[in-house]
Amino acid sequence: MIAVISGIRATVRIKMTLPDRDIEKQRKQDEEALLSAGIDISNLGKDTEQVGEVSWENSPGEEDPLDARFRAYYQQKMQEQANDNYWDKVGLDSKNFGGYDSVSEGEETDIQVVFSGCGYNVARILGPKTEVSLVSVVGEDALGLAAKCELEATGVNILEVKTLPGVTPVGVEILNVLGDIDFARENMKLAKEITPQLIDEAAGTLDTAESIFVDGSIPVETLNYISEKYAGSCPIYFDPGSISGGYAYRDSSLRASCVMPGRMEAEAMSGQQVLGPDQLMAAGECFEARGVQKTVITLKGGGLYYKEGREAGIIKPYEQYSSVETRGAGDVASARLVYELVNGRDLRTAAESAVSAAGEYIGMKTK
Numbered sequence: 058m059i060a061v062i063s064g065i066r067a068t069v070r071i072k073m074t075l076p077d078r079d080i081e082k083q084r085k086q087d088e089e090a091l092l093s094a095g096i097d098i099s100n101l102g103k104d105t106e107q108v109g110e111v112s113w114e115n116s117p118g119e120e121d122p123l124d125a126r127f128r129a130y131y132q133q134k135m136q137e138q139a140n141d142n143y144w145d146k147v148g149l150d151s152k153n154f155g156g157y158d159s160v161s162e163g164e165e166t167d168i169q170v171v172f173s174g175c176g177y178n179v180a181r182i183l184g185p186k187t188e189v190s191l192v193s194v195v196g197e198d199a200l201g202l203a204a205k206c207e208l209e210a211t212g213v214n215i216l217e218v219k220t221l222p223g224v225t226p227v228g229v230e231i232l233n234v235l236g237d238i239d240f241a242r243e244n245m246k247l248a249k250e251i252t253p254q255l256i257d258e259a260a261g262t263l264d265t266a267e268s269i270f271v272d273g274s275i276p277v278e279t280l281n282y283i284s285e286k287y288a289g290s291c292p293i294y295f296d297p298g299s300i301s302g303g304y305a306y307r308d309s310s311l312r313a314s315c316v317m318p319g320r321m322e323a324e325a326m327s328g329q330q331v332l333g334p335d336q337l338m339a340a341g342e343c344f345e346a347r348g349v350q351k352t353v354i355t356l357k358g359g360g361l362y363y364k365e366g367r368e369a370g371i372i373k374p375y376e377q378y379s380s381v382e383t384r385g386a387g388d389v390a391s392a393r394l395v396y397e398l399v400n401g402r403d404l405r406t407a408a409e410s411a412v413s414a415a416g417e418y419i420g421m422k423t424k
Contacts, residue, residue, distance in 0.1 A: 058187075058188040058189070058190060058262075058265060058266050058267055059183060059187060059188065059189050059190075059266065059267065059268050059269075059270060059395065059399060060189075060190050060191075060192060060259075060262055060263050060266035060268070060269045060270070061176045061177075061179060061180040061183075061189060061190070061191045061192065061269075061270045061271075062176060062191075062192045062193070062251070062256070062269065062270070062271045062272075062275060062279075062283065063174050063175060063176020063177050063179075063180070063191065063192075063193055063270075063271070063272045063274055063275070063298075064174050064176070064177075064193060064194075064226060064245065064248035064251060064272075064274035064275060065172060065174050065177050065193050065194070065195055065204050065218075065225065065226065065248075066172070066173050066174050066177075066225075066226040066227065066228055066243065066245065066248075066274075067170060067171070067172055067173075067200045067203075067204065067225055067226070067227045067228070068170070068171050068172070068173045068227070068228045068229070068230060069168070069169075069170050069227070069228070069229045069230070070168070070169045070170075070171060070230045070232065071167070071168050071229070071230070071231045071232065072167040072168075072169075072232040172203070172204045172207055173228075174193075174272065174274055174298065175272040175273075175274070175296050175297075175298030175299075175302070175387075175388055175391070176191070176193075176270060176271070176272040176274070176296075176298070177191070177193070177204075177208075178385070178388035178389075178392070179270055179272075179296070179388055179391055179392045179395065180208065180211075180213045180270075181207070181208060181211045181213060182388070182389060182392035182393075183213075183392050183395070183396060184208070184211035184212035184213040185211055185212050186396060187396065187399070188214070189212070189213050189214065190213070190214040190216065190217060190262045190266070191208060191213050191214070191215060191217065191218055192217040192218070192251075192255070192256070192259045192262065192263070193217070193218045193219075193251065194218070194219045194220075194221050194247055194248070194250045194251055194255070195218060195219075195220055195221070195225045195247070196220070196221065196222070196223045196224045196225035196226075196247055197220055197221070197222055197223070198224060198225055200224075200225040200227065201220055201225040204218075204225065205218055205220075214262075216262065217258075217259040217262050219250075219255065219258075221247060221250055223246065223247045223250075224244060224246070224247065225247065226243065226244060226245045226246070226247050226248050227243065227244055228241065228242065228243030228244070228245075229241065229242050229243070245274070248274055248275065248276075249276055251274075251275040251276065251279055252276065252278075252279055253278065253279055253282040255279075256279060256282055256283060256286065263286075263287065266291055267291060267399065268291055268292045268293075268294060268395070268399050269283070269287055269291060269292070269293050269294070270293075270294045270295075270296070270395055271283060271293060271294070271295050271296075271311070271313070272295070272296050272297065272298040272302060273295075273296070273297035273298050273299060273301065273302015273303060273304075273305045273306060273322075274298055274299075274302060275305075276305075277305050277308050277309045280305060280306070280309040280310075280311045281309050281310050281311065283311070284309070284310060284311045284312045284313075288311075288312040288313075292314040292315065292398075292399075293311070293312070293313045293314055293315075294313065294314070294315045294316075294317065294391075294395050294398075295311060295313035295315070295316045295317070296316075296317040296318065296387075296388075296391045297318050297322040297325070297326060298322075299322065300321055300322055300325045301325075302322065302325075303318060303321075303322040303323070303324070303325025303326040304325045304326075306325075306326045307325060307326050307327075307328060312347065312348045313347075313348075313349055314348075314349065314350045314351065315349065315350065315351040315352070315353070315394075315395075315398065316344050316349050316351075316352055316353070317353045317354075317355070317390075317391045317394060318354055318355070319354070319355045319356075319387055320332075320354055320355070320356055320357065323340045323354045324340075326340075326343075326344070327339075327340045327343040327344065328343075329343065331354065334362075334371070337354060337362045337364075337371075338364070338369060340352070340354065341354075341362075341364035341369065345364075350365060350366075351363075351364075351365045351398070351404050352364040352365070353390075353394060353404075353408055353411070355386075355387050355390055355415075356371075360372055360373045360374050360412060361390065361408055361411065361412055363404055363405060363408040365404045368404070368405070370405065372405075372408050372409055372412050373412075374412050374415070374416050385418065386415040386418055387415070389411075389414050389415050389418040390411040390412065390414060390415040391411070392414075393407075393410050393411040393413075393414035393415075394407050394408065394410075394411040397410050397411070
């Protein structure tokens with residue numbers, strides 16, 4: 058059984074889109090502007106080489122030059138459109154993000170409510186494949202009930218998901234047309250209730266776990282307590298889930314056997330820049346100095362770097378993806394990596410499987 062310790066958050070996600078009638082017109086204008094700027098768009102979306110250890114023309118973790126120019130153009134376009142007329146088109150009051158204007162009949166703004174949290178997502182992905190128990194808290198509200206129902210529907214044991222007085226952690230994200238977050242606010246107060254006492258209350262589950270997965274959403278003192286109590290008895294997998302989760306790891310004494318950050322999260326965890334191959338290696342060595350046996354750092358575009366002892370390498374995806382299309386892929390990769398390692402796979406094989414799973418997820422998401 059895999060025990061997952063994580064906060065749960067409901068996220069209201071609003072994506073800015075141009076009205077349907079303008080999309081095709083806008084696409085043609087964008088292509089013409091890219092071509093007039095001397096940017097070759099013929100290779101956008103083309104497949105890359107198969108999975109394997111490769112040397113990228115640009116260093117792993119750095120943005121592809123074509124992609125950089127492509128995104129720079131769109132960022133400039135967004136700045137030019139950041140006026141009242143643009144925000145009126147998508148139904149937002151540009152003077153006050155909290156207010157909504159009326160949207161023309163037949164037009165809709167893309168709004169979703171999703172439950173998130175790195176560990177929450179990992180538990181939900183693993184639920185149909187293996188025995189998983191989640192240790193967490195939710196509030197006495199509709200969101201808390203819905204989160205528990207979603208988990209239970211995927212086969213996750215929710216016995217240790219405690220319902221407490223208060224509001225289930227909730228966040229709001231406003232995404233621009235690139236898929237980047239322009240505005241975000243959250244209330245994570247209840248996540249602070251994932252305390253050492255809660256860990257003791259879940260001892261019946263945690264004491265029998267074959268592996269424990271922890272993310273960076275829980276308090277530092279709880280990370281320390283989990284390490285003190287379980288580091289010597291079973292493998293602990295850590296994914297920071299965010300840059301702030303990376304800082305939580307750096308400030309803690311957590312002794313994880315495997316860490317799975319993204320590149321920027323690895324910078325927060327190690328306190329050093331992580332861009333090219335030498336810096337990826339240095340980050341892996343930094344984690345090894347803290348007792349980490351296996352390091353996996355996910356990279357922009359769907360690839361990853363792995364290190365275990367003297368064995369290290371970069372695994373490239375079948376297809377290179379832009380950051381706009383990769384939301385959630387890191388959690389898919391972490392879930393597959395944990396599943397493969399728990400079932401006895403070596404790190405390289407598990408890492409290849411993780412890259413493949415993330416690629417399949419992105420492919421389904423972008424169809």
